[in-house]
Amino acid sequence: MDTRSRKKRRVVDFSSQDDLDDHADSQSEDLMCGQFYDDDAFIDKSSSDVDMFSEESSSGSSAARNFNKNLYQQCLKDYKRINAMRRKLSLAMQAQSKKKRPSSRSSEAFTRQSISKFAAVVSSMSEDHKAVVRRYGFGSLLLFYKCFVPKKFSKWLASLVESKYGDLIVQGKVISLTAQSVNHVLGIPVGGTPFPSNYSTGKDYVLLKIGKTTLPQVSFFVDKLKAADLNDEELLVCFLVVALHCFLCSNSNIVPSPRYLGVFEDIEHINSYDWSGFVLRWLLDGVKNFNKGNKASEKHCGTLAGCMFYLAVFYLDHVDFSHRRLPDSFPRIDVWKQNMIRDFFDLDLRSGSVYGHEC
Numbered sequence: 001m002d003t004r005s006r007k008k009r010r011v012v013d014f015s016s017q018d019d020l021d022d023h024a025d026s027q028s029e030d031l032m033c034g035q036f037y038d039d040d041a042f043i044d045k046s047s048s049d050v051d052m053f054s055e056e057s058s059s060g061s062s063a064a065r066n067f068n069k070n071l072y073q074q075c076l077k078d079y080k081r082i083n084a085m086r087r088k089l090s091l092a093m094q095a096q097s098k099k100k101r102p103s104s105r106s107s108e109a110f111t112r113q114s115i116s117k118f119a120a121v122v123s124s125m126s127e128d129h130k131a132v133v134r135r136y137g138f139g140s141l142l143l144f145y146k147c148f149v150p151k152k153f154s155k156w157l158a159s160l161v162e163s164k165y166g167d168l169i170v171q172g173k174v175i176s177l178t179a180q181s182v183n184h185v186l187g188i189p190v191g192g193t194p195f196p197s198n199y200s201t202g203k204d205y206v207l208l209k210i211g212k213t214t215l216p217q218v219s220f221f222v223d224k225l226k227a228a229d230l231n232d233e234e235l236l237v238c239f240l241v242v243a244l245h246c247f248l249c250s251n252s253n254i255v256p257s258p259r260y261l262g263v264f265e266d267i268e269h270i271n272s273y274d275w276s277g278f279v280l281r282w283l284l285d286g287v288k289n290f291n292k293g294n295k296a297s298e299k300h301c302g303t304l305a306g307c308m309f310y311l312a313v314f315y316l317d318h319v320d321f322s323h324r325r326l327p328d329s330f331p332r333i334d335v336w337k338q339n340m341i342r343d344f345f346d347l348d349l350r351s352g353s354v355y356g357h358e359c
Contacts, residue, residue, distance in 0.1 A: 118246035137271030140187025145337040163288035182276035187331030190276035196262030252303035
């Protein structure tokens with residue numbers, strides 16, 4: 001009896017695509033097939049050179065059998081196709097991951113883009129529309145004129161804020177941030193009723209006025225302000241939502257926050273709420289979160305939420321610029337316009353990259 005050694009054949013059953021992928025990772029140079037698998041079978045994977053398998057029959061007799069060439073070619077074709085699909089999927093997932101990854105440039109540009117949107121709304125409003133805003137007690141917001149806060153200045157100011165106590169500490173001097181100071185800079189209502197913590201009624205009122213069931217992006221409110229057929233309440237709702245989202249209580253979300261919509265539950269007395277207090281708390285929360293993120297990561301580049309215009313103007317008003325005197329008029333938003341914040345920030349440079357003269 002012929003006792004030549006017999007090579008064992010392993011049978012691998014792939015019950016799922018995941019099984020096939022897992023096995024491909026561990027045996028990247030082996031051929032996989034639902035019926036046949038041999039470690040030494042496919043040393044040369046070219047279609048022109050096909051190895052032959054020899055196998056002893058169950059009765060012990062030796063007989064050479066030709067390997068099914070068609071089956072081999074089909075398995076090889078499937079193997080290559082699966083690997084190609086895996087490569088394409090991997091590349092697609094990498095590309096999608098890059099799209100979702102926030103860039104430092106976009107987050108740093110947010111503040112300027114947001115305020116630019118508000119400035120464009122103010123400059124494009126008709127006198128009739130502005131008269132409605134003034135009648136409800138928010139005419140001071142119409143005084144804003146393209147006065148942007150440099151990102152470097154915003155970050156520096158944020159690092160000086162003690163958010164727990166609401167203080168700005170510069171060169172050992174404490175400048176208290178209060179609701180009255182917000183009113184002094186922005187001219188918006190101060191004191192009165194706190195913003196409602198339950199904002200559902202106010203939110204429903206806003207949705208009713210704009211004919212929506214869910215809050216749209218802020219660009220919807222911007223576009224709606226361009227319409228000439230708005231009634232007074234619709235106009236005020238759209239203007240204040242844009243002002244809150246882009247200027248007073250800014251953040252990186254493209255949809256207005258429902259947290260400040262509670263004031264719209266009583267539109268006729270909307271100026272009786274403590275707007276200055278709410279804007280200050282929003283800023284302090286934003287600065288706190290921003291500084292916390294900076295401590296957690298050296299490469300943190302999150303958005304600095306809140307009205308940085310107020311913080312910048314209030315600080316610069318405390319700096320002694322010697323012969324450069326500004327009018328003492330109220331509100332300060334009527335004084336600080338265009339590039340003034342940037343220009344005075346440059347004057348505040350002490351040496352190198354160190355800012356902060358004596359206040």
